[in-house]
Amino acid sequence: MSANIPVTAALVREAAVRIRPLARRTPVMTSRSADSLAGAPVFFKCENLQRGGAFKIRGASNLILSISGEQLECGVVAYSSGNHAQATAIAAQHVGAVATIVMPQDAPRSKMDATRDCGARIITYDRLRDSREAIAAQILKDLGATLVPPFDHPLIIAGQGTAALELLEEIPHLDALVTPVGGGGLLSGCATVAKEMNPRIRIFGAEPALADDTFRSFAAGERVEIPPPETIADGLRSPKPGELTFPIVQRLAEAIVLVSEDEIRAAVKFLLLRMKILVEPSGAVSAAAVLFHKLPPELRSIGVILSGGNVDFEDLAGY
């Protein structure tokens, strides 16, 4: 449970064993149309088909399954725009702990409903005015509960890395790996294990141009905070990279690439209409990077993490 343990490939491998009762081994999909658009074979790791509809169950269950029984009785708390909330609720329900979730009041309805369906208590806040961290801190103090942070914790990072572990077990000789970047938990966890399994693999993060905090931080060489982003990719709206995740990203990623809102929408439609899978905008940012040639042209095979698939039908119909 310590927040000071180093993030290593071994920690990711331990997570893979720990989360087995809760997380699904998701399929890796390919598509002739994607290969031809990308100009190289692309291997999509389908975390949209993960339990709870996103990769987040990997990190949340890795942390929650590490909490002692006594501590679990005080419950767990998470703040999240949705997928991490639902993941925390599912993992808490699995171990019989009470989950309290602090969510922005404009989070997609489907994500809020799904979180409530898992038995969690939901507290909403105004994303532009309130501090979710402050609200969560108050609840933690009141209940003595354990915080399940969305990304900035070694066990969360290691849990998220199991997505890349599975992908590289199946397709070992990838030239490159690209993941969406919000707070950086997925990217830093995946990069850590991928670089150990295949030291020559090139790591890229993909961000919406409207939520380019990690891109700016990468360029500046230090964590930069941006105003609350308004991207369609609601899962990637964190305004700055994590304290633990960013140094890992700095060390292991080659570049952070940016995609436009139109490119994200087009990627969602491509994945839906050509590959027949529903991927939410946040989850399709990595696919957009590949389909719109944001990565170096010489790559001969690319692994892409599609990080989630939770989207409201009304929103989708509007794309």
Next chain:
Amino acid sequence: MSANIPVTAALVREAAVRIRPLARRTPVMTSRSADSLAGAPVFFKCENLQRGGAFKIRGASNLILSISGEQLECGVVAYSSGNHAQATAIAAQHVGAVATIVMPQDAPRSKMDATRDCGARIITYDRLRDSREAIAAQILKDLGATLVPPFDHPLIIAGQGTAALELLEEIPHLDALVTPVGGGGLLSGCATVAKEMNPRIRIFGAEPALADDTFRSFAAGERVEIPPPETIADGLRSPKPGELTFPIVQRLAEAIVLVSEDEIRAAVKFLLLRMKILVEPSGAVSAAAVLFHKLPPELRSIGVILSGGNVDFEDLAGY
């Protein structure tokens, strides 16, 4: 190539070997929400993830790969509302033959485009006024080409049956199997091989209530023709069961069940939003039968063929 060979499980097994270069082994998916709605474990065979977006490549490639090289030089002809057209075009392209496709002028645009993308020549007709059989017959006469019928041919039926062969190889002890029914190619092929692999399996066909030709024929004990159906399930609009398929359906199916247009739409949305896969209305009719309890309640495990995933975005957004 003979249209008189009997449809047997052995013919399905031969097809499975023959079509390997062209058809994908599609995944079998499960979902906690589906199980809980259906009241029994459900195993979805995802032919929406098949090459060309539907099971049709199985039958079309089984027949086309059986045509002699000399005969192939005269080309192949198919009439189809879309998925069979695209499948025929893909298989013809694979063997270097010219494909001419006769399509209704109101076929979904996505299906028409995809067929053209595979190098096929398209001839359109008015679904309510013209006879596609007559148009195809004229072309066959002019070109000396080979007809690839949509369902009523032993090699087409046997090819479609490979979907059930794969499903039962993976999940042998199913209580029941349900497939959508248009002309009956998929149902008769699947029933033939499934009953050989597991004689106690119960076979069901699912039809839109607005296109109930097989339901009526099943009740009447003979092939009944209905007026051109207007169901949203555009792939199931054939007005009567096949001459070859119907006796097989009569012998092996326990019942044909009907679903409403609303139930079809709800099934498409469930598969999309909960299971994150895009299934077209025709392909979701079987899922609708399970989700809306049209099958006997005592079934302890159900295999469902999701037969295709080709749908226009504008149509989908309107559901």
